[in-house]
Amino acid sequence: MLLEADTLVYDHDKNTVTAVGGVRIDYGGNRLVAQRVAYDRNTGRLVASGNVEIVDSNGTKIYSDEIDVTDDFANGFVNALRVETIDKTYFAAESAERMGGVLTTFNNGVYTACAPCEAQPDRAPIWRIKAQKIIWNGTSKTVRFENSRFEFFGFPIAYVPSFEIADPTVKRKSGFLFPGLKTKSELGFGVAVPYYFALSPTYDLTVTGTGFTKQGFLGEAEWRQRFDSGEYSLKIAGIRQNDPQAFVQPNGRHGVNSGPADDPNRLRGMVGTKGRFDINPRWVFGWDILAQSDQNFAYTYQIDGYSNYIYQSQIYLTGLNDRNFFDLRAMRFEVQSDALNDERRDKEPWVLPVWDYSYIPDEPVWGGELNFGVNLRSVSRSHLDYRPEKPAVRGIDGTSTRLTAEAEWKRSFITDGGLVVTPLLAFQADTTSVSQTQASVDAINNMAARLPTPVETDILSAYYRAMATAGLELRWPVLFSSTSASHVLEPMAQVFARPNERYAAELGIPNEDAQSFVFDATTLFERDKFSGYDRIEGGTRANVGFRYSGSYDNGWATNALFGQSYQLAGRNSFASPDLVNAGAYSGLETDTSDFVGLMGLVSPLGLSASASARLDEHTLEVRRAELKAGYSSSPISVTAQYAFIQAQPLYGFDQDRKEMTLGASSRFHENWRAFGSGTYDFQSGVVTRNSVGFAYDDECFSYTVTMTTKRDANLNPEKREKDVQTFGFNISFRTLGDFGSSTRDLLQ
Template identity: 25%
Template sequence: MANWYHYAAALALAASPSFGAIAQETSAPDTTANSEQVVLEADYVYELRDENSIVAEGNVEALYDGRILRADRLVYNRTTERVRATGNVVIIDTDGSQQFSDEVEVGSNLSDGYAIGYSARLTDGSTIVANSAIRQSDGINAMDQVIYTACPICEAKGQTPTWSLRARRAVLDQETQMISYRDAVLEVMGIPVFYFPYLAHPDPTSDRRSGLMIPSAGFSSKLGAFYQQPYYWAISDSSDLTIAPLITENVNPMLELDYRKRFYSGAININTSITREKDFDSDGQKFGEEKWRGHLYGSGRFALTEEWQWGFGVETQTDDLYDRRYDIDGQGDKRGIYQSQPRRLLSQLYAVGQGDSYYTDVSLLSIQGLRGSDADGSLPTVTPLLFSEKYWDLGDYGFASVNASTAILRRDVGDDSQRVSVGADWSTYKILPGGFTFEPFAELRGDYYQLDQRGIEDDNASRLVGNAGTRIAYPMIRPGKTVDIMLEPEVMAAWGTSNSNDPIIPNEDALLFEMDETVLFDANTVAGYDLYEGDGKISAGLTARAVWKDGPELSATVGRRWRSRPDPSFEKVTNLDGTTSDWVAAATADFGKALRIDTRVRLDQDGLELNRIDTRLSTQSSRWRATGQYYKISERLNPNQEEDEGFFMTGEFRITERYSFIYGQLRDIANDRNARKDFGIAYEDDCSRLELVYSRTELQDRTQGPSENIQIRFSLKTLGQFGSSDFD
């Protein structure tokens, strides 16, 4: 909309002293002319001496400084030094935007002029129409009876644009780069929807500007009627602040702030809110003490050198249900080198260094629990957590590395622990005669623990653990005309230290792990340091892959592990509890966008009963896109001794060219309930998208839930999201 005033620049011929260089239709443009000259072509060119004017008629085309003007007639008055173009006036600017008018007049100084019956098609595809457009010498540009839309307009079809903005008057201030409207009406499908006595926004060609953003309003069973009005403050070229006060019917106002800033070496992002209110449930009923409440989510990362960076992540809130009461997003986002678990807030301060032959990270961690079972002070503070590794390429002798790690855990409630570990690894890779691959390896690690455990006299523990062994594989390939087939049987055999797991050592970092196909051929399959897999073990597996020339690909891995003796430190869920593991397998069928299926299974060692399955499917075509996931865990692996089963599905099916059906469901089959269910309709064209979605969840977290809502979202091209309402 802002580019309408370029017509004046395109008519710079009026100010050019070289205007007398007028060519007849048969003349070729003078490409040697300097940028101040005008190249003019027309069917007829003549002079009106009485009026001291030059007239060009018939297919007039003027070229000046990369801009083109076309018209039926053009008149240049030498006395007034003004140019008037009439009849099908078209101006093509250097950026490709096109402007149309019935009549255009501009002065020689290019600082003032007008256009009658003005319209323009901008580079982003949007269109603006006005009865008249006036450019003043002070940089104020005004249009009367304005219509603006980003929807494509086809006069032949006579279609009404999906949305348009009508205004009695629009003014562009070139100095402030702001566009303001008087008596503006937003029309959807030709029907007036919103009226604005005054509306203003930055010129689309301008830099970031401060101002009001699109508000959100609606009704919620928790908050009642609510209205949130964001204000964007462009503080500087490198920083901004969004201020969004929330006014509600049932509870006190809440203020939300979002601050961003870039530095020469990094950036920070802070999101926070504050209010003074009591607790309230999903029905808006208040209880408890009125006090200050809020949240703070933030992150930052900065470069110290080319190889070293430092950063921080902050996650905290005054109440464990605060984010659910006010529907605050962001819990679970990664804000550093570590990511929090669901319903746990993780704050971290860290430094990371990585070079050609080393890696180091060190961090301070603090965890806040949001689950109902989390006791205050029971989650640890880690001061610090460190890992560092240095490695060497030994040429024909393989690769070697040394590493060090430490973890110091402090609790207000519960036991403290401190660990220091130092280790070394070596491996090499050889190809034997016949095509066998041979990969011997060895690892050794020493751990020292200083513990603070009640009822235990000796609060120190140390151990030396290690493994040595080899991996042998025989990769085979059979090329074909239509499909290539690859098979690779592999065996890993290793012997490690016995009695590696002292009962006095607490398990802090290996609470959730499982031996599956991803670590089947590792000597020590345990993630973390507190548990270690020693003793003798053998793993055997087979990987198969088929790749068709026209694209489809199938792959699968299946295997099993045998141990020399059972270790009571490993529970059944780890798949290391006995001397023989369950069968583990993974398979992928990839047919491109049309279909992809990924499946992982664990079959019981006795009878091949299904202990675990996790299948993910994705598909996409011109009419639909969908993603689904199914999981099932038998009661033998579930700590609750109950079977867990469910599926997740989300997708969109296009019914017609414009209308789509939206569906999503997270189903808890074991408990016969919908953790979440969504369905709705969507309308989309080249300039807008409208969604109407109904959602319901049957989950309940203390005073929050179950709940349901209807969400309406209307997005306009070039104007953004115009509104959103929630009804719980």
């Protein structure tokens, strides 16, 4: 024991030692500070008084005017004390007694995780628990409250005879977690009660039971385990529905989970698992798999981690070393639609596998950079993905396998005048095998008959393809500077010489990975503007434009890009329709493309704005446009976005699409904020989505409430679904847990 004090008084008759003035005692990792400490050698007790503070070996601080404690700090008694743990939780009591060094009993005590207000220390915290007895057990790591009441902003809102929580210093402990609320029109009102099993420092189990007023009892269990190299989880859930007919929509549409009393979908469930393991610093293996009794069980019951509307199950192996990359995956997509016998489920493909490999040598090759890549994909589909009303075959039934290898070399030279000259050589080779049924052949022929111009419909079971590219890029960045700003204007030109794309005009060639296609300023200077490998760009093409960037001393910054693309020779790949009409309405289907451009600005005041557009090459009519603006500065932030896409009949959009989204958030107090957003569809004249909410958050408590309304934008009012309202709230008390609902769907 180390003792420091201004004065020590030894009373040999009473066998006591008294320390007075600036007393500090350190013993066994404990520290006591007081104005006066009297030690009775006969009883082994210390009586400290005058602004007493004890800090034990765990970092817990105890404050009082007087404390009676044994010399090993294991037992003691104190009146009018305040305790602050290392995790910033607080106890206060009229008196407390400590026994055996592990059991502390607070009489007429108070517990909270909210720090006291510095300006008004006597003001009640946001929340606190008052109890006749609070028993803190250091062995079982629990805190038990007896005859307790929960107070919110100083007002009692709940009385609980007895309950127990984990020690604030404990991160994992078995016991009931805070209940949750779930509400949905088809399910009714539900209360979820989870129980957590802390079985080991490396694995645990959570079992949750949810009772719904309409559909009965939903059971869930999740096992989680962690290893030195990774972790995995396994989740199961199931229910025997009481009322499958509740899923029939007001317009008479049946859901996949609705039917008569003996409906086989009465019993529903799922199994899901996720995992990720680091094989070594360069290689990662993982999986994310969902298997369920029907196509939307996890979505309907909002099973945590598996409720995405479009769910992607996959197994993957990924390697990354320096500039080399390897990725091998097997994937399955599932649309969790509620439509009865939704054909989209059978139309979603299995991807077994998709493989990407990229290799870039560390050393220059002929003074430039060489990039080598391989892509393999094999897609299988049990049902043809084709709708006669839209002349596009989005996926054939059967199996389509393609292997692609490509290489690219480029080197940049800078002349004395600042001109950057970059020659480029590239080569790509593909081999593909296709197995399709007569249904696919008939659909392709039907599609060809409906296209504006005749095309070939040769159905090939295998084909080989190669594409060589010789390119040259010229860039001349010019700097203009003044005392208050600097500007860089960079004219650019590219020429890519290639042979024609083989099989470009034949509809029998599958297109599985290059269906998403948008031509705008960001893709103007791409060597191959198709998004995947199934389509490749052919013919000789030139891309011309300029880039601009400016910065100002006052903090403002601007940028812009503008240009056009030209088909100089050969067949225009973007004017050659494929199974999904990729390239149609893109602005590249003519020899002289549409104009594309973007501009943006950023200010130090929190203002930002951008605009991008594609304009007709002759009339400058707007074909596609997007405008964005935002302002963020305490306490307000505002965002606005407008999007316009001209009609695309071959894609199934016969009318122009225009949409605007507005959003705002305001922190009107240090801890309070309000937010809202809305989306307006100009074509239907409907606000398709609007939401409002507010939130409170501080170091010990947070609360969020939102209300969202979704509306169907179907132009035919008779076919519109009724509005769906979603209400959600969540309350979080630090150290106690979360309470609230995820969503509430109400049909008006």
